[in-house]
Each structure stands twice: as C-alpha cells, then as structure tokens.
Amino acid sequence: MRQGRTYSIALVGATGIIGREILSILEEREFPVGRLKLFASEKSEGEVLEFHSAEVPVSRLKQGVFKEVDLTFFSAGPTSSQEFAPEAVREGAIVIDTSNAFRMDPFVPLVVPEVNRQALLDHRGIIASPRSSTIQLVLILKPLHDAARIKRIVVSTYQAVSDTGRRGVEELDQQIRDLFNFHDVTIDVFPHQIAFNCLPQCGVPLENDYTEEEVGIANETKKIMGDDRMALTATTATIPVFYGDSESVNIETERKLSAHEVRLLLAQAPGIAVVDHLARVQYPQSLHTVGTDKVFVGRIREDHSVEHGVNLWIAADNLRKGGALNAVQIAEALLLEKL
Amino acid sequence: MRQGRTYSIALVGATGIIGREILSILEEREFPVGRLKLFASEKSEGEVLEFHSAEVPVSRLKQGVFKEVDLTFFSAGPTSSQEFAPEAVREGAIVIDTSNAFRMDPFVPLVVPEVNRQALLDHRGIIASPRSSTIQLVLILKPLHDAARIKRIVVSTYQAVSDTGRRGVEELDQQIRDLFNFHDVTIDVFPHQIAFNCLPQCGVPLENDYTEEEVGIANETKKIMGDDRMALTATTATIPVFYGDSESVNIETERKLSAHEVRLLLAQAPGIAVVDHLARVQYPQSLHTVGTDKVFVGRIREDHSVEHGVNLWIAADNLRKGGALNAVQIAEALLLEKL
Numbered sequence: 001m002r003q004g005r006t007y008s009i010a011l012v013g014a015t016g017i018i019g020r021e022i023l024s025i026l027e028e029r030e031f032p033v034g035r036l037k038l039f040a041s042e043k044s045e046g047e048v049l050e051f052h053s054a055e056v057p058v059s060r061l062k063q064g065v066f067k068e069v070d071l072t073f074f075s076a077g078p079t080s081s082q083e084f085a086p087e088a089v090r091e092g093a094i095v096i097d098t099s100n101a102f103r104m105d106p107f108v109p110l111v112v113p114e115v116n117r118q119a120l121l122d123h124r125g126i127i128a129s130p131r132s133s134t135i136q137l138v139l140i141l142k143p144l145h146d147a148a149r150i151k152r153i154v155v156s157t158y159q160a161v162s163d164t165g166r167r168g169v170e171e172l173d174q175q176i177r178d179l180f181n182f183h184d185v186t187i188d189v190f191p192h193q194i195a196f197n198c199l200p201q202c203g204v205p206l207e208n209d210y211t212e213e214e215v216g217i218a219n220e221t222k223k224i225m226g227d228d229r230m231a232l233t234a235t236t237a238t239i240p241v242f243y244g245d246s247e248s249v250n251i252e253t254e255r256k257l258s259a260h261e262v263r264l265l266l267a268q269a270p271g272i273a274v275v276d277h278l279a280r281v282q283y284p285q286s287l288h289t290v291g292t293d294k295v296f297v298g299r300i301r302e303d304h305s306v307e308h309g310v311n312l313w314i315a316a317d318n319l320r321k322g323g324a325l326n327a328v329q330i331a332e333a334l335l336l337e338k339l
Numbered sequence: 340m341r342q343g344r345t346y347s348i349a350l351v352g353a354t355g356i357i358g359r360e361i362l363s364i365l366e367e368r369e370f371p372v373g374r375l376k377l378f379a380s381e382k383s384e385g386e387v388l389e390f391h392s393a394e395v396p397v398s399r400l401k402q403g404v405f406k407e408v409d410l411t412f413f414s415a416g417p418t419s420s421q422e423f424a425p426e427a428v429r430e431g432a433i434v435i436d437t438s439n440a441f442r443m444d445p446f447v448p449l450v451v452p453e454v455n456r457q458a459l460l461d462h463r464g465i466i467a468s469p470r471s472s473t474i475q476l477v478l479i480l481k482p483l484h485d486a487a488r489i490k491r492i493v494v495s496t497y498q499a500v501s502d503t504g505r506r507g508v509e510e511l512d513q514q515i516r517d518l519f520n521f522h523d524v525t526i527d528v529f530p531h532q533i534a535f536n537c538l539p540q541c542g543v544p545l546e547n548d549y550t551e552e553e554v555g556i557a558n559e560t561k562k563i564m565g566d567d568r569m570a571l572t573a574t575t576a577t578i579p580v581f582y583g584d585s586e587s588v589n590i591e592t593e594r595k596l597s598a599h600e601v602r603l604l605l606a607q608a609p610g611i612a613v614v615d616h617l618a619r620v621q622y623p624q625s626l627h628t629v630g631t632d633k634v635f636v637g638r639i640r641e642d643h644s645v646e647h648g649v650n651l652w653i654a655a656d657n658l659r660k661g662g663a664l665n666a667v668q669i670a671e672a673l674l675l676e677k678l
Contacts, residue, residue: 152644152645153644154493154589154644156495156574156587158497158537158576158578176515176519177519180515180516180519191620192620192624192626193626196579196580196581196625196626197580197583197624197625197626198497198578198580198583198585198624198625198626198654199622199624200585200587200622200623200624200637200638200652201617201620201622205617205618205620208640209598209617209638209639209640210640211617218644231643231644231645232644233589233642233643233644233645233648233650235495235587235589235638235650235652237497237585237587237652239497239537239578239579239580240535240578240579240580241535241536241537241578241579242535244536244537246537246539246576248495248539248574248576248587250493250572250574250589259548278540278544278548278550279544281530281531281540281544283538283539283540284539285531285536285537285538285539286535286536286537287531287532287535287536287537298539299539299548299574300548301547301548301549303572304570304572305491305492305493305557305570305571305572306491306570306572309572311572311574313539313574313576315537
C-alpha cells in the first residue's frame with residue numbers, strides 16, 4: 001500500500017449486518033480511509049454510525065453520489081447492487097459487491113484473495129465476493145487441489161441464521177423466547193419455525209429442485225478454482241445457531257493424500273487454522289468462529305469408501321471471512337496491486 | 340399374533356428416555372402384554388410408572404428376575420445389557436437390546452423389520468436394534484438398493500441432543516435459559532456448549548479419528564443390508580435441536596435411477612413418507628417428526644457430479660422409529676413369526 005495516500009470509500013448497506021462488519025473491519029485493519037460515505041435504505045436515513053471516533057451520517061442512494069469515490073462496497077442485497085453498481089462504475093468508483101448480483105457474470109471476477117488474487121487483474125470496475133459457504137470451502141480446497149487434483153466434492157452445510165441478515169438472527173431469538181414463555185411462534189423470515197428445528201433449505205428453490213445456495217456453491221467453486229472438471233454436489237441446511245457456518249466436506253482426489261499430508265498442506269496454507277485432535281475433542285465449532293478471521297478445519301480423516309478420499313469439517317465466521325472480511329481483503333489486494 | 344395369548348414382558352431402563360417411549364408404544368399398539376416387570380438403576384428404585392391405567396413399580400435388576408419372562412427390552416445402555424442380557428437369555432427370555440452392546444456381534448441379528456426381518460430366524464436369544472441414525476438410513480436405502488444396487492453412500496448427520504438421553508435434552512434447555520438470563524453456561528453431558536453451537540461429534544472418539552457413531556452407521560448398514568461391497572462414509576454432528584435426527588444422504592448406484600423413480604420407489608416402500616416439494620418449501624423437518632412413526636424423505640434430486648447419483652434428505656423421530664418403535668416392531672415380528 002502506498003504510504004500516506006488515503007482513499008475515498010463508500011459503503012452501500014451500511015446499517016446491515018454485513019455493512020456494519022465491513023466498517024468495523026476497515027477500522028480494525030487500519031484501511032487507509034480518507035473520505036467515507038455511508039448509504040442505506042430509506043428507513044435508515046438519518047442514522048449516524050461511528051468510524052474511528054468520527055460520526056458519519058447515513059444517506060440515501062441517488063445519482064451522482066459516487067463521483068470522487070475510489071472504492072464502493074455494496075452489501076445491501078442484489079437489487080440494490082444491480083441498480084447502483086454499474087452507476088458507481090460509470091461515476092469512476094471500483095465496486096466490491098458482496099451480493100449475488102454479479103457473482104456468475106463472466107465479466108466480473110469472483111475473488112477470494114488467498115485463492116485467486118490474479119483474477120483481479122481482469123476487473124472492469126466490479127469485483128464480486130462469493131457467498132459465505134463458498135469462501136470457506138475454496139480456501140481449504142485450493143491447497144489440496146494444487147497437491148493432488150480434486151475430482152469430486154460432496155458437501156453438506158450447517159448454516160447460521162445470520163446468513164439471512166439481522167432479521168434471521170432476530171427471528172431465532174424471538175422464537176426461542178416465545179417458546180420458553182409458552183407463546184405461539186411467529187414465522188416470517190424463514191419458511192418454517194427455525195428454533196429447535198433443522199431446515200434443508202438455504203436460499204430460494206430453483207427449477208432443478210436444488211436451492212440457489214446449492215447451485216451457487218457449485219458454480220462459484222468452479223469459477224474460483226478455474227477448473228470445470230471439478231465435480232461438486234451440495235446440500236444446504238439452516239440450523240438454529242446465530243453465527244458461524246459449518247460444512248461437512250467429502251473430497252475425492254486423483255492422487256492419494258494421507259490425512260497427515262492433508263493436515264500439513266492445510267496448516268501451511270494462508271487463512272486456515274487446523275483444529276484437529278478428536279481424542280481431545282478438539283474440532284472446529286461454529287460458536288468458536290465468532291469474531292475470528294480464519295477458516296477452521298478439523299475432523300480430517302481418510303475415507304476408504306472411495307479410492308482416494310478424505311473427509312473433513314470446516315467452520316468460519318459467516319459475517320467476517322464469509323462476508324465482510326473477504327470484501328475488505330479484496331480491497332487490500334486492489335491497493336497492493338495498484339489496480 | 341395369536342389371539343388371546345399374552346406375553347410376560349420385562350423392560351430394563353424403564354425410566355429412561357427410550358424406556359418410557361417403549362412403554363407408551365406398547366400401550367399405543369396394544370401389544371399383548373400380560374405380566375409387566377419394570378427395571379431401572381438404583382436411583383429410580385421405588386418409582387411407579389403407569390401402564391394401561393395400572394401402576395407398575397420400578398425395581399432393581401438382580402439374578403432370577405427374568406424367570407417366566409417371555410421378552411425383555413433392554414434400553415439402559417451397553418453396560419447393563421452386557422451384564423444382564425445373557426443372564427436374561429439363560430433364564431429363558433428373548434432379549435431385544437437397543438444399546439450398542441451386541442449390534443456388531445456376529446451371533447446377534449441386527450434388525451429393522453421393514454428391511455431384514457428374515458435375520459430374526461437366526462436369533463440365539465438376543466436381537467439388537469440399530470442406532471437411530473442407521474435405522475432411518477437403511478429404511479430408505481433398501482428399496483433403492485433392490486432396484487439399482489447402491490455402490491457408495493456419503494452421509495452427514497444433523498442429530499438431536501436427545502440421542503444422548505434425557506440429560507442431553509436437559510443440558511440444551513438449561514444452557515439456553517442461562518444464556519438468555521446472562522448466566523454462565525454449565526457444560527456436562529456434551530464436550531462443549533451445545534446451545535447455538537454445532538458439534539461435529541456424536542459418540543466417543545475412536546482410534547482411527549472417526550467417532551463411534553460414524554463407524555457404527557457404516558458397519559451396521561452393511562450388516563443389515565447384507566452387502567459388504569456397499570461403501571459408506573459418515574460424518575456425524577450434534578445440532579441444538581431437542582428431537583428428530585436428520586441426514587443429508589448422497590447415493591451412487593450401479594444402474595441409473597431418475598429422481599422420479601426414486602420418489603416412486605420410496606413412496607411404495609414400508610415405513611417411509613415422501614415429503615418432497617421444494618417449490619412449496621415442503622421437505623422433512625426434524626420438528627415435524629416428533630411423535631411420528633415414519634422416516635420422512637425429501638429433497639430428492641439427481642446428482643450429476645457422478646455417473647449415477649442421487650441426493651436426498653431424511654428425518655425421523657430418533658426416540659420412536661430411531662429407538663423405541665423399532666424395538667417394539669422387532670417384538671411384533673417375533674410374535675408373528677412365532678419365534
């Protein structure tokens with residue numbers, strides 16, 4: 001990063017669960033923020049957020065606001081990204097989008113900096129950050145693919161209600177309070193009661209009987225890994241935890257990898273923490289990921305149901321590495337590459 | 340069942356979470372119970388349970404109690420089964436054991452009546468009922484295996500705290516109450532906090548870095564299906580739900596099965612309810628299994644990451660079909676076969 005230079009930053013969706021996390025990570029990592037503009041929907045207009053002890057007002061989006069902005073984070077959902085991200089690019093800003101709007105757009109790089117930083121070189125103004133479940137997955141796939149070529153992945157997810165934003169968190173909280181007070185449960189954000197329940201659905205249903213999340217993980221993983229031969233099938237479920245997404249991952253490789261080799265490869269790779277001692281009941285837990293930056297991996301063991309198989313378990317903070325942190329890391333990589 | 344004849348029944352572990360369920364299912368299904376003897380550990384001695392409006396005292400186990408007993412259910416854990424089941428057989432009773440004590444004993448049939456009722460013919464006094472996660476799995480594997488030969492299964496489980504008995508249920512309940520009242524959480528039954536957490540461990544750790552539950556599912560499935568070539572790998576996790584076990588199941592078959600064929604085969608098979616309309620957000624949910632007898636299956640879809648693959652999602656009441664009901668169904672099959 002060039003010493004002394006600061007950047008004019010805009011953040012769309014500033015009051016949302018990912019937006020607030022982006023602000024706090026920009027602070028924490030001392031990102032060279034010069035001017036800061038915060039935007040949110042009508043109902044948050046007039047709110048004031050704190051950044052490095054300064055009070056920053058939240059405004060509504062309109063034409064022209066991105067002039068003289070270097071970098072804009074979009075974290076207000078796909079509709080707002082579709083409407084305003086191209087506008088921001090036209091006005092001269094680079095956009096880092098955490099929504100689903102552009103992830104599979106062939107002209108938009110989809111980036112996890114530890115995995116495919118080089119994809120940034122081709123950007124045309126918009127860079128997409130993958131969904132949480134993809135980010136944590138590709139981080140552990142990359143070193144194993146480089147070492148032994150991954151042929152097929154079967155993944156089942158255990159996702160937190162915060163993947164659905166602050167309203168998902170509030171719904172689980174309220175449902176539990178209602179149940180413990182013998183009140184009826186109100187169902188609004190999720191299609192069914194989520195308290196003390198397990199829902200095999202994340203994202204909207206698609207026509208092929210997969211959910212948007214399941215197709216998204218498969219497509220995004222292939223795009224980021226740059227290997228269309230890599231086969232992946234996903235089943236995604238929401239469980240009653242507030243924060244932290246977990247995934248059960250079964251991997252088939254072309255060349256044999258012992259559990260020991262997998263542990264070594266992952267321990268040396270960036271962004272990963274190996275927590276793997278089953279006999280001492282040490283493994284990744286969704287609860288322990290909260291507020292951390294790493295993808296935790298454990299339960300590493302060979303799978304003898306196939307020629308060269310490995311099972312493992314991963315967990316990460318879905319709002320940080322799975323969302324806000326990855327977006328800020330993309331911004332840091334852009335500055336380093338002087339893009 | 341022979342009209343009019345009743346049977347002298349004993350139940351070991353009568354006050355436990357599975358024991359109470361066995362009692363209530365014997366009532367509900369009007370099992371021809373004549374004399375009924377209830378046993379539990381020292382601390383439950385003197386308790387009285389109700390059966391068909393009669394009050395039945397709970398006693399401690401000792402030598403000689405199984406004389407003149409036709410059938411004994413054991414649901415007090417492996418130690419008590421190991422100690423007293425052979426004794427019960429010597430005293431003339433047939434034993435149906437829901438614990439892990441004899442499941443993989445080559446001289447003990449391991450039975451899910453809808454799947455391998457014929458295995459009962461070879462019993463030598465003890466019959467084992469599989470673990471909950473195996474029971475619901477083999478029920479849906481059987482019709483698919485018969486139709487297209489299953490080569491490999493990758494299963495990830497989402498298991499309820501009641502798999503660990505009443506103390507597991509109490510621990511989740513207490514931890515949530517403590518957290519909502521800003522108290523410290525007490526950890527006792529599970530190795531870590533289970534409230535709002537996801538633990539990739541069910542059962543004790545084994546030396547091969549798999550858990551007892553993971554190895555159990557694989558071995559029991561092969562034994563029940565009677566096919567050693569069927570490859571299975573399992574990852575098991577406990578999630579913060581009270582009742583109802585769910586499983587994400589990926590199946591590779593020798594012959595092609597369309598999603599439509601899978602739905603038809605499963606809809607016609609005994610003990611199964613197909614709940615599968617993703618567009619209408621209909622799929623099996625752990626919460627909906629409570630108090631039911633079926634294994635629910637949904638999210639049925641072809642998996643194109645392998646030549647002939649299918650993904651599906653199952654859920655069942657872990658205390659009923661996954662425990663007490665299967666044991667009572669074994670007893671009913673024994674009577675029907677006059678064994």
